[in-house]
Structure formats: structure tokens, C-alpha cells
Amino acid sequence: MNLNRLWxxxxxxxxxxxxxxxxxISILIAIMWSIILFFVDEVALASLLPLILMLDATxxxxxxxxxxxxxxxxxxxxxxxxxxxxxxxxxxxxxxxxNTIHNIFSSALxxxxxxxxxxxxxxxxxxxxxxxxxxxxxxxxxxxxAYFQKNFTGMLVNIMILxxxxxxxxxxxxxxxxxxxxxxxxxxxxxxxxxxxxxxxAFTGYVFTYVYYISxxxxxxxxxxxxxxxxxxxxxxxxIKQSGV
Amino acid sequence: xxxxxxxxxxxxxxxxxxxxxxxxxxxxxEIFGFLGPSGAGKSTTQKILxxxxxxxxxxxxxxxxxxxxxxxxxxxxIGVSFEMPIHFSKMTCMENINFFLQLYKNNADCExxxxxxxxxxxxxxxxxxxxxxxxxxxxxxxxLLNEPKMLFLDEPTNGLDPTNAMILKDMIKEFRKDGGTVFxxxxxxxxxxxxxxxVAFIVEGQIKEIDTPRNLKIRYGNRTLKLExxxxxxxxxxxxxxxxxxxxxxxxxxxxxxxxxxxxxxETTLEDIFIKVTGVSLKDESE
Ligand SMILES: Nc1ncnc2c1ncn2[C@@H]1O[C@H](COP(=O)(O)OP(=O)(O)O)[C@@H](O)[C@H]1O
Ligand SMILES: [Mg+2]
Numbered sequence: 001m002n003l004n005r006l007w008x009x010x011x012x013x014x015x016x017x018x019x020x021x022x023x024x025i026s027i028l029i030a031i032m033w034s035i036i037l038f039f040v041d042e043v044a045l046a047s048l049l050p051l052i053l054m055l056d057a058t059x060x061x062x063x064x065x066x067x068x069x070x071x072x073x074x075x076x077x078x079x080x081x082x083x084x085x086x087x088x089x090x091x092x093x094x095x096x097x098x099n100t101i102h103n104i105f106s107s108a109l110x111x112x113x114x115x116x117x118x119x120x121x122x123x124x125x126x127x128x129x130x131x132x133x134x135x136x137x138x139x140x141x142x143x144x145x146a147y148f149q150k151n152f153t154g155m156l157v158n159i160m161i162l163x164x165x166x167x168x169x170x171x172x173x174x175x176x177x178x179x180x181x182x183x184x185x186x187x188x189x190x191x192x193x194x195x196x197x198x199x200x201x202a203f204t205g206y207v208f209t210y211v212y213y214i215s216x217x218x219x220x221x222x223x224x225x226x227x228x229x230x231x232x233x234x235x236x237x238x239x240i241k242q243s244g245v
Numbered sequence: 246x247x248x249x250x251x252x253x254x255x256x257x258x259x260x261x262x263x264x265x266x267x268x269x270x271x272x273x274x275e276i277f278g279f280l281g282p283s284g285a286g287k288s289t290t291q292k293i294l295x296x297x298x299x300x301x302x303x304x305x306x307x308x309x310x311x312x313x314x315x316x317x318x319x320x321x322x323i324g325v326s327f328e329m330p331i332h333f334s335k336m337t338c339m340e341n342i343n344f345f346l347q348l349y350k351n352n353a354d355c356e357x358x359x360x361x362x363x364x365x366x367x368x369x370x371x372x373x374x375x376x377x378x379x380x381x382x383x384x385x386x387x388x389l390l391n392e393p394k395m396l397f398l399d400e401p402t403n404g405l406d407p408t409n410a411m412i413l414k415d416m417i418k419e420f421r422k423d424g425g426t427v428f429x430x431x432x433x434x435x436x437x438x439x440x441x442x443x444v445a446f447i448v449e450g451q452i453k454e455i456d457t458p459r460n461l462k463i464r465y466g467n468r469t470l471k472l473e474x475x476x477x478x479x480x481x482x483x484x485x486x487x488x489x490x491x492x493x494x495x496x497x498x499x500x501x502x503x504x505x506x507x508x509x510x511x512e513t514t515l516e517d518i519f520i521k522v523t524g525v526s527l528k529d530e531s532e
Contacts, residue, residue, distance in 0.1 A: 008347040019335045076331050080387070083295055083325040084348040085317045240297060 006090050006097075013068075013098030020071050022064060026106040029060070034113045047175065049114060050203055053127075054196045056107050057134035059163050062142035065099045066155050069146040072242070079243030088235045092143070096227065099139045100132070107131045120203075127202035133219035134195035140227045141191065147238045166192045184211070194218045246395060246426050247271040247294060252303035254286075254293055263289055264301070265450040271395075271428055276421055278441030279430040280515070282525055286450040287430035288328055291399050294428065295325050321350055324393035328400050330380035334373030338364060338383060341372055342390065349391035358386045362412060377404050385413060389420070396420060398429045402436040414440050434516040444515065448523045458515055465521050466513030472496065474503035484511070 017023050033052050040048055072078055081091055111127060114120045145162075149155040169186075170193045172178045187193035188211065197215035200206050247270065254264040264286050271277045279287050292298045294305065296312055296319060305312045312319070332341045338359070346352050359365040362382040367375070372383065381404055388396060398417070402410045417427055417440060431437045438458060445455040454461070468487035473480055485496045487510065499505075520526050 005348060008344075012344050015340075016333060016336070019333075075334055076329065077333055079297070079327060080325075080331045080345075082297055083320055083323070084345065085320045085350075086348055087317050236299075243297070 001087070001089060001093075002085075005086055006094055009086060009090055009094030010098045010101075013094055014102060016071075017064075017068065017098065017102050020068075022067065023102065026060070026064070026103070027109065030056075030106045030109040030113075033110055034117075037110075037114065038117065045114075045118060045120065046203070046205070049110075049120060050196065050200045051171070053107055053110060053131065054134065054192070054199050056110065057103065057131050057199065058138045058192050058195045059159065059167070060106075061099065061103050061135050061138035062145065062162070063156075063159055064103060065095070065139050065142040066146045066149065066159065067152075068095070068099065069143070070149075070152050070155065076243050078239045082236075082239055082243065088239075089232060091239075092227075092232055092235050095143060096136065096139055096231075100136045103135045103139065104128075104131055107135070122202045122204065124202075127199070129216075130195075130198035130200075130202050133198050133216060133223070137191060137219040137223035137226075138195070140223050140231055144226060144231050144234075147234055166190050169193075170196055188214060188218075191218070191222070246273045246308060247428070248304075248306045249294070250304040252290070252293065252301060252305065254289060254298065254301045256289075257300075263450050264293070266303070267447070267450070267452045269445055269452060269455055271426060272443075273426055274421060274424060275442040276417065276427040276429060276440055278437050278444035279428065279447060280434060280437075280444050280519065281430075281432065281447035283432055284449075285432075285447045287432070287447060288399050290447070291325075291397050291428065291430060295323060295397055321391060322394045323397060324388035324391060324395070325397045326384045326388040326399060326401055328403075330377075330384040332372040332380065332383060332387070335371060337369050338372055338375070339368040341383070342368075342386065345387060345390055351392045353390055353392045355386065355390065358389055361416060362386055362409070378406060378409055381405055382409060382413075385416065389416075393425070395426045396428070398427065400430055400432065402431060402433070410436065434519055435514065438515045446519055446523055448525050454522045461515065461518050462513055465518040467511060469511035470496070471507075471509045471511060472499060472505065473507040474499060474505050476503060480506060487511075 033056070037045060037048060037052065108131075111122075115122075145158070146155070149158065169178060169183065170190060173183055173187060173193070194215035197212050198219055201208065201212050201216075206212075249267060249269050252264055252267045253262050255262045267290070269277075279290065281287055289298065293301050294312075296315070299313075307315065307319070333344075336344070342355050342359075346355065356365065359368055362385060364379060364382055364386065367379065372380065375383065381401070385398075385401060388398065396417070401413060401417075405413060414437070417429070421427060421442075429437060429441070441458060443455060443457050444461070446453045456464070470485045470487055470490055471482060472485065473482050475481075483496075483499065485493055490496060
């Protein structure tokens with residue numbers, strides 16, 4: 001791993017996110033969320049803000065990395081990257097880092113807006129930790145999912161299905177419709193629920209139990225494992241398939 | 246520089262080998278032409294040599310060391326141009342170049358390269374707005390960015406107009422003059438006929454012949470001399486064998502007595518030889 005080259009690659013990814021308008025879209029979405037949140041009352045805000053931050057860190061992360069992989073595929077640029085001295089791990093890690101940084105940035109916009117406008121209170125360290133862990137995990141998972149997607153529309157449909165399966169129970173639990181303990185345990189294996197916990201932990205009123213720590217461990221260790229065992233080993237094969245070989 | 250021994254390759258989703266036991270050597274400082282019709286296995290061979298396709302059988306060494314033993318430092322020394330020009334279309338020409346430059350230890354003089362291929366004026370244009378020919382030229386610049394020792398060019402002349410094809414060929418010759426080695430593929434013989442030091446004919450994953458274009462022409466060309474002269478106000482064309490032409494009385498008499506219009510030695514083209522050797526015509530492949 002050459003850190004210099006990794007940095008060049010991360011900068012390249014970030015500048016492409018900007019050039020290919022992913023940045024404008026994510027800023028637009030952040031503004032949209034902020035406007036919606038601006039008009040809800042104090043009580044609703046307290047539950048909606050974490051929910052939206054969670055959405056941003058999870059589904060949006062999967063969607064952004066998926067789109068990035070498709071842009072890249074449509075230009076076959078990956079084959080050119082393969083004949084530079086950059087290693088597979090530099091190429092993959094740069095994508096994970098760039099997309100994580102990028103998506104944290106849009107979450108940060110929402111947070112900062114609410115800190116100043118509505119004076120919402122939260123723990124800065126925990127909110128950063130939570131958003132980082134959730135975003136990194138979902139970017140890595142999204143990268144892995146992108147390996148298997150045949151086309152862009154298919155990918156969007158699959159994300160919708162995933163969202164439906166994972167998000168509905170979590171949302172119902174968050175809003176307080178599902179209350180039975182059974183759900184609490186089942187939701188532990190749901191990455192979106194884990195993301196909700198690690199982000200929720202930053203807000204006043206959150207009760208820390210083992211659930212928070214399990215969720216945080218899930219995001220961090222799970223992310224590392226998915227990266228090391230699934231994403232990295234499969235990258236070269238994926239890259240070669242994408243390059244039309 | 247490269248030594249390929251009994252190379253075989255099968256794509257994972259195919260039943261049969263597309264490369265079927267080929268042997269050749271690329272010597273340091275030469276331009277090695279890999280010629281054959283579409284689907285012969287030229288691009289596949291290039292992709293194996295540049296370590297993109299890994300599951301090959303046989304042995305390939307680069308500077309005496311098995312290529313599988315090289316890490317990614319291998320790419321510091323080689324420059325690659327793929328069959329399709331590949332760039333980030335929403336970045337400018339210069340942004341593309343600067344990005345790739347930073348990935349290498351050695352950096353070539355890009356201004357000179359861009360000027361050479363006539364893209365310097367367009368360096369701040371989005372590559373997406375480039376014409377096909379401009380993209381191909383940028384592809385060549387990209388392949389030369391790291392001052393490589395060895396160049397791999399997959400059908401580089403395909404899609405270039407004659408002027409730019411000429412510039413490209415001059416650049417390749419200069420690259421060789423400065424000590425570089427080149428592997429170049431083409432399905433259009435005439436394109437790189439005069440460029441290559443040695444050529445290999447590949448058909449259906451097998452090499453049918455390897456030699457210098459000159460030797461091939463001597464071995465397979467029918468050496469004749471065509472004489473065109475005026476007789477009774479009309480042009481007459483006669484063909485003579487080149488051997489012992491100085492003792493050919495009919496030829497000498499014609500020279501002395503007739504008004505000669507043209508004399509040509511019957512150069513056989515590489516394309517003719519290709520057809521003779523392989524039995525496969527390239528003509529219908531030309532587009
Ligand atoms: N990714 C692939 N999967 C399966 N077969 C392939 C693939 N790429 C090329 N081929 C086949 O391999 C053969 C050689 O292709 P290629 O090396 O591209 O030929 P050339 O470059 O000489 O035109 C062709 O029959 C082609 O159809
Ligand atoms: Mg080809």
C-alpha cells in the first residue's frame with residue numbers, strides 16, 4: 001500500500017464525484033431534508049432527524065457507491081486503472097474512503113444546519129462516530145452489492161427491495177409501532193437498525209444499553225470483515241469483467 | 246524482453262481455448278507486429294502479456310523473470326493502449342493526464358507529447374467532446390505518460406485519418422530509436438507493414454509465421470519485374486522473372502528497342518503473403 005498513491009486516488013474519486021454531479025445531488029438532497037425538517041415541530045424533529053441521518057448514511061451510501069461503480073463501468077476506465085502501478089487494495093480502499101468522506105459531508109450539512117437553526121442538542125463526537133461507522137459499513141456493503149448488478153435500473157430496483165425489507169421494520173420500531181422485545185432482538189442483525197442505533201446514540205435522551213455497543217461493533221468489525229473477506233478478494237475479477245474482457 | 250512459451254488461454258465462459266499454444270519472443274528495441282483477422286486472439290494475447298488476464302497456461306517471462314512474479318511495479322515500465330480509447334469523459338484532457346501522471350514515478354513531458362499529436366490546443370476541453378480520432382491520440386499520449394520501456398498498442402491506427410496515422414507511426418519509430426520496445430496489433434496489414442521489425446501472423450489462436458517483413462517478402466514473394474512499353478501506339482505490359490534478369494534476352498531487347506513507359510519490381514505485399522500463408526483473407530475484415 002502506497003499512501004501517496006492512495007491519496008491521489010482518493011482525490012481523483014472525490015473530484016469525479018464532483019464532476020459527475022454526485023456532489024450536487026447530495027447537497028440538493030441535504031437541503032431538501034433540511035427544509036422538510038425545518039417545518040416539523042420540536043417533538044417530531046427529535047425522532048425525524050436521527051431517522052433522516054440514518055437514511056443518508058445507509059441507503060444513500062449504497063446508492064451513491066452503486067452509481068459511482070456504474071459510471072465507471074460505462075466508461076471502462078477501470079481497465080486503464082488496472083495497468084497503472086496502483087494495487088487492487090489501493091483502488092478499492094480509495095473508493096471506500098472517498099465515498100465515505102463524501103457522504104459524511106452531506107450528513108454534516110444537515111447536522112450543522114440543525115445545530116444553528118433549531119439548536120438541536122447532540123454529542124459531536126458520538127454523532128461523528130455513528131455517521132462514520134454507518135456510512136463506511138454501507139459504502140463497503142454497497143460496493144460488494146454493486147459487483148452483482150447487471151444494470152443501473154436493476155440496481156435501483158434491488159436497492160428498493162432491500163430498503164423495503166430492512167427499512168420498514170426499523171422505521172416502525174423507531175416511530176414506536178413495533179414494541180415487542182422480539183423485534184428488538186431480530187433487528188440486531190439488521191444493518192440499517194444498527195445504523196439507527198449508532199446515530200441515535202448521539203442525541204440526548206438515548207438510553208445506552210448493550211444494543212448500542214453491539215451495533216457499533218457490528219458496523220465497525222462487520223465493515224472490516226466485509227471489506228477484507230468479500231470486497232477486496234473479488235475486486236480484480238470484477239474489474240476485469242467490467243473492462244469488457 | 247518478452248518470451249512466450251506454449252501459451253494457451255481459455256475464457257472462463259468458453260469451452261475451447263482461444264489461444265492455442267503460441268510461442269514467440271519480443272526482442273529489446275524492436276517493433277513486433279501481431280497481425281491477424283478479427284477474433285484471432287490479438288487483444289487476448291496483449292491482455293495476457295500485460296497481466297490483465299491471469300489464468301493462462303504456458304510460460305511468459307519479462308526480462309528473464311516469470312511475469313506472475315512481478316507486482317504492480319511492472320506497470321511503471323510499460324505503457325498500454327487498449328483497443329477502445331478509455332478516459333474520464335467529464336474531465337478535461339489535461340485533468341485526465343494529470344490524474345494518471347500522479348500514479349507513476351516517471352513522468353514524461355506531456356506538453357511535448359500533446360503538441361506532437363495536435364491536442365495541446367484542446368487540452369482544456371472535456372474528453373467527452375473529443376472526436377474519435379482525438380480520443381485515440383489521447384490514448385497514445387496516455388500510454389507514453391510514464392516514459393515506458395515497453396509499449397503495447399492494440400490496433401492503434403484503427404480509426405485514425407492518414408495524417409494522424411502517419412504522426413503516430415513516426416512517434417512509434419522515435420520511441421524505438423530511443424531504445425523502446427513495441428508490441429503492436431493490427432488487422433490491417435498495410436497499416437503497419439513498413440513499421441514492424443518483425444511480424445507474427447496469428448489465426449484462430451495459432452501463430453502461422455514469424456519473420457521480418459523483408460524475409461517474408463523474399464520467401465513468399467514472387468520476384469518479378471513488370472515492364473510497360475509502347476508498341477504501335479498502344480501500351481503493352483510484360484512480366485519477367487527477376488532471377489538472371491540481366492541475361493534475359495527478350496527483356497534486354499525490349500529495353501533497347503522500345504519506348505519504355507514504366508518498370509516495376511513485383512513487390513508482394515504483406516497482405517498477399519498473409520493470405521498465402523494462412524489461407525485466410527483479411528480484406529472483408531477491413532471495416
Ligand atoms: N471476454 C470474453 N469472453 C469470451 N470470449 C471472448 C472474450 N473476449 C474475446 N473472446 C473471444 O476470443 C477470441 C479472440 O478475441 P480477441 O483476442 O479479441 O481477438 P482480436 O483482438 O484478434 O480481434 C474471439 O473469438 C472472441 O470472440
Ligand atoms: Mg482485438
